[in-house]
Amino acid sequence: MFAPIPIDDPADPRLAPYTAMRERDLIGREGRFIVEGAVTLRLLLSGASRFATESILLAPERLDSLADAISAVRAPPPVYLAAKAVMSAVAGFPIHRGVLAVGIRGSAPDPVALVAPAPAPALVLGLAGLTNHDNVGGLLRNAAAFGADAVLLDAETCDPLYRKAIRVSAGAALITPFARLPRGADWLGLADALGLVPLALSPGGSETLADLPALPRVLLLLGTEGPGLPGGLMARARTVRIPMAAGFDSLNVATAGAIALHHLARPHLHRARPHLGPPPGG
Amino acid sequence: MFAPIPIDDPADPRLAPYTAMRERDLIGREGRFIVEGAVTLRLLLSGASRFATESILLAPERLDSLADAISAVRAPPPVYLAAKAVMSAVAGFPIHRGVLAVGIRGSAPDPVALVAPAPAPALVLGLAGLTNHDNVGGLLRNAAAFGADAVLLDAETCDPLYRKAIRVSAGAALITPFARLPRGADWLGLADALGLVPLALSPGGSETLADLPALPRVLLLLGTEGPGLPGGLMARARTVRIPMAAGFDSLNVATAGAIALHHLARPHLHRARPHLGPPPGG
Incomplete structure (x- = not known):
């Protein structure tokens, strides 16, 4: 099981990987990448993906429908809950779907x-x-x-x-x-x-x-x-x-x-x- | 042949069909449509298109490379020349390519x-x-x-x-x-x-x-x-x-x-x- 962590402050350092999302698209994320939306998050968490999940950031109303996929991960990553307004303030543009995650690239395959x-x-x-x-x-x-x-x-x-x-x-x-x-x-x-x-x-x-x-x-x-x-x-x-x-x-x-x-x-x-x-x- | 018409004033009424382009996308254009870019303009002017061209709006530096396609039209439409800054002011966002035209829908085919x-x-x-x-x-x-x-x-x-x-x-x-x-x-x-x-x-x-x-x-x-x-x-x-x-x-x-x-x-x-x-x- 996992215990979601509510966050109210857009400046919370745990949300740093989600900040200024468009600008970071251009300069890179030091071995991380951003996943958006429920369908893509489910793929990231599934056994079909080779990538680890560093953290998940959800609008509270999206938690219930995704809890099964998160619970199925052997060691679930931290799951942060923040209102869409907080998510949007962090990202720098409106996050309508309320589902974000940070993945880890890991080593490049041969x-x-x-x-x-x-x-x-x-x-x-x-x-x-x-x-x-x-x-x-x-x-x-x-x-x-x-x-x-x-x-x-x-x-x-x-x-x-x-x-x-x-x-x-x-x-x-x-x-x-x-x-x-x-x-x-x-x-x-x-x-x-x-x-x-x-x-x-x-x-x-x-x-x-x-x-x-x-x-x-x-x-x-x-x-x-x-x-x-x-x-x-x-x-x-x-x-x-x-x-x-x-x-x-x-x-x-x-x-x-x-x-x-x-x-x-x-x-x-x-x-x-x-x-x-x-x-x-x- | 055709004689291009220079226009400096974004408020010139002849440019009215090009104004507030994104807003007009949503509310419609009363039988008109907007064409962007040289490749698409060439298709509009060619015999392959069933649509008439009401007018063309070009950045002056784009005229030479399109003059052949415009001259080939039996009765060429008015060709307005305006600097990209004027085009952008009319459209409401940057017009990087400097090529716009207004087409006429005409009657709907059976x-x-x-x-x-x-x-x-x-x-x-x-x-x-x-x-x-x-x-x-x-x-x-x-x-x-x-x-x-x-x-x-x-x-x-x-x-x-x-x-x-x-x-x-x-x-x-x-x-x-x-x-x-x-x-x-x-x-x-x-x-x-x-x-x-x-x-x-x-x-x-x-x-x-x-x-x-x-x-x-x-x-x-x-x-x-x-x-x-x-x-x-x-x-x-x-x-x-x-x-x-x-x-x-x-x-x-x-x-x-x-x-x-x-x-x-x-x-x-x-x-x-x-x-x-x-x-x-x-």
Whole structure:
């Protein structure tokens, strides 16, 4: 069980990690991140998330509906209760939903350790130069929906634990394994080392997505909508396109990624993901 | 040719349709809508859009790069030039890109007139109860990308010409034919009258999207992520699902719609869309 701790003073030092939330989005939080809303908090507290919870900050009227999820944690974190007006004063803008938490990033996983060795099937998403938090959040959500094993990010791609990216991901950023590659990392060398077919999605791709055969181990590479993937990568990877109407061949990169993940994931969806519960229909 | 008209005074009555832009988003614009940015303005001015342009408001430094698109219009609308500071004062918030225009809605098209009669192939998107402008904008974009013939909206679905919806649609709201159905409209009766197979996308659908046979004439129905499509509709339509991973079966509705459109559109993409130029590779 846990004993919630009422706090009335927005200047209470225990609320320091929740202060000036928008400004801190920009300067970083020293190994912490912010979670907003009940659905995302439940994912953070569940066994599906690899992240520890440092503290929870709730409007008192939200406690009852979340007590089950908090009690289920082996050693529940401190749960602070503060009126929405106090929460808003701390955060610096209105906190309508009355549910916040601070998570701990922990050590960064090794990209190689996230991918099961061959011959197990593997679906890995690689993001190159994606600097828009909506797109990265959306892609984490789509990766989770289609059971991708991992998402790998190059040095330029923005942080999936940025507050807005978590929100757009519908919490998927907390449960989809992801890892950061070092600057200048060699995607094709990595694919080779992991035994994955590198597949670069691009409007100029030479194969049509719908005609691709089943690929049991694949690294799907996505670049920005503008410059796209680097030319050297495109020249050496297997390239695939999504046919679109003449005159408006423009899909958002997160949407294009979802279409490709749907096609590539089909055989994967029947594998159990132990940390997420039984397979569909199982 | 056209002669741009410099304006220095934010209170100039010719700029009235651009004033208090956010407030006017909420109260409406009496048959007008606002277009932002060069890409969207080019679509508005092109033959692909069915909408007339009432006026254009540009920062002077943006004129040169848009003069070709404006000159190509048979009777170019007035083009006002105002410094970004003046534009921002008129709009009520910073206009960074310096490109605005006012379009005229004109008369609403008849839904039935938008769909080519059988046996021509037809792909029509039906939106039921979608009240989020990001989702509606994203779906208009996806409908354009996959060459949908028309988008039909029930009375509850929000306006594709709302400023944010146009922006999220990447301008597709201006070129994808759409029409509004009367309140309480009967989707299945409409599908029957138009000779379209009604296909309702739902997590509980009885068929799997990827296993669907080619459907030359189809009405793809999408509802909200929460309540979904009405039960009566689901009971009588052909229902289809996108298989997802256990534990996180949640796609954004615009993303789910894109995946379904990609599957359904394939035979359509090889038809010419005369107002959008030649077919791919043609």
